[in-house]
Amino acid sequence: MKVSRRSQVPPFAVMEVLAAANVRRSAGHDVLNLCAGEPSAGASDVVRDRAADLLRQGDLGYTESLGVPALREEIAGHYRRWYGVDVDPGRVAVTTGSSGGFVLTFLAAFDVGDRVALARPGYPAYKNILAALGCEVVEIDCGPETRYQPTVAQLEQLVADGPLAGLIVASPANPTGTMIAPAELDAVARWCADHGVRLISDEIYHGIAYGDDLGQATAAVHGDGGAVVVNSFSKYWAMTGWRLGWLVLPEELVGPVGALAGNVALSPPALAQHAAIAAFSPAGYQAAADNVVRYRASRAALLDRLDELGWRPVAPADGAFYLYGNVSRLGLDAVTYCSRLLAEADVAITPGTDFDGRTGGDWVRLSFAADPVTVARAVDRIVAWQDGLSRA
Numbered sequence: 001m002k003v004s005r006r007s008q009v010p011p012f013a014v015m016e017v018l019a020a021a022n023v024r025r026s027a028g029h030d031v032l033n034l035c036a037g038e039p040s041a042g043a044s045d046v047v048r049d050r051a052a053d054l055l056r057q058g059d060l061g062y063t064e065s066l067g068v069p070a071l072r073e074e075i076a077g078h079y080r081r082w083y084g085v086d087v088d089p090g091r092v093a094v095t096t097g098s099s100g101g102f103v104l105t106f107l108a109a110f111d112v113g114d115r116v117a118l119a120r121p122g123y124p125a126y127k128n129i130l131a132a133l134g135c136e137v138v139e140i141d142c143g144p145e146t147r148y149q150p151t152v153a154q155l156e157q158l159v160a161d162g163p164l165a166g167l168i169v170a171s172p173a174n175p176t177g178t179m180i181a182p183a184e185l186d187a188v189a190r191w192c193a194d195h196g197v198r199l200i201s202d203e204i205y206h207g208i209a210y211g212d213d214l215g216q217a218t219a220a221v222h223g224d225g226g227a228v229v230v231n232s233f234s235k236y237w238a239m240t241g242w243r244l245g246w247l248v249l250p251e252e253l254v255g256p257v258g259a260l261a262g263n264v265a266l267s268p269p270a271l272a273q274h275a276a277i278a279a280f281s282p283a284g285y286q287a288a289a290d291n292v293v294r295y296r297a298s299r300a301a302l303l304d305r306l307d308e309l310g311w312r313p314v315a316p317a318d319g320a321f322y323l324y325g326n327v328s329r330l331g332l333d334a335v336t337y338c339s340r341l342l343a344e345a346d347v348a349i350t351p352g353t354d355f356d357g358r359t360g361g362d363w364v365r366l367s368f369a370a371d372p373v374t375v376a377r378a379v380d381r382i383v384a385w386q387d388g389l390s391r392a
Contacts (some may be wrong), residue, residue: 067094172319193225
């Protein structure tokens with residue numbers, strides 16, 4: 001029987017590395033897993049306790065397709081508290097993870113053949129989902145000269161080659177961790193509104209930032225210009241396996257996304273939705289903030305040893321919990337580097353080919369979402385292993 005052409009997208013290499021690491025761990029190896037963007041702490045006690053109560057006595061049947069009203073209200077309140085932005089809860093759509101949010105957004109906003117731009121390097125699922133839906137992906141080469149983020153000047157060059165239907169930005173970004181300055185995000189959003197380009201802003205790492213010079217701005221203020229915000233409970237609130245995200249939609253997409261959501265998934269997971277309300281409590285916010293303190297320490301453990309690692313250049317790790325560095329000096333392509341590092345030193349990291357099909361073979365991504373002790377042990381192993389390569 002046939003297999004659809006739309007399904008012929010590359011696998012997500014992070015998941016393949018994760019599977020290989022799990023095999024080694026099952027075989028008794030002491031694997032330090034720094035390949036996935038998964039906070040090691042997991043959901044806070046206040047969320048877990050609420051989930052336990054719900055399992056004993058809660059109503060866990062189907063919910064509204066766009067999410068339970070109480071959670072949508074809390075998400076709107078989050079925008080008031082953090083950003084000073086008034087968001088109508090009716091424009092909030094709760095989704096099955098940010099991944100489900102991207103699928104719904106792309107289906108509602110783009111037609112087959114539409115050109116959608118995004119940064120390279122970047123999160124591979126953007127382009128793979130778009131390709132599966134029949135869109136034309138336009139990658140923007142972004143390097144240190146633009147802090148690995150797209151600019152208005154680059155967008156002006158792109159539209160000279162044909163109209164754009166959409167632009168995806170991420171701040172903080174995966175795999176680089178770089179952020180868009182508020183003034184630049186504002187300029188990009190206004191350019192998109194003026195040119196009829198749908199801006200989709202991936203903000204799932206908001207709250208995880210390490211400097212005061214850039215700040216964290218949300219594209220939610222540009223909803224009148226058609227911008228869509230994608231966010232998630234997975235990163236800041238460390239609720240990865242709960243599969244819960246949300247969208248802040250412009251008015252014209254609320255109906256289409258609601259109709260699609262009801263057909264595609266009926267509703268997001270009920271248990272996760274009801275428990276996630278507790279994430280917005282003072283205790284929930286505090287637990288997430290405590291996690292960021294640990295990420296900051298893990299980041300410092302890495303940056304203090306860059307000379308030993310020799311991963312030069314590296315992208316500025318403004319936010320999120322990734323270090324994206326160049327390993328080409330060692331004479332191994334990134335896939336071979338990561339495969340041998342796992343097999344010979346029991347450290348799992350991700351090759352840059354997942355994020356950049358052009359130059360990613362020279363780069364690797366290390367996730368420092370683990371505790372500082374684990375990250376320091378991993379660096380010890382990597383440095384010792386690299387020293388062995390150099391002597392061989």
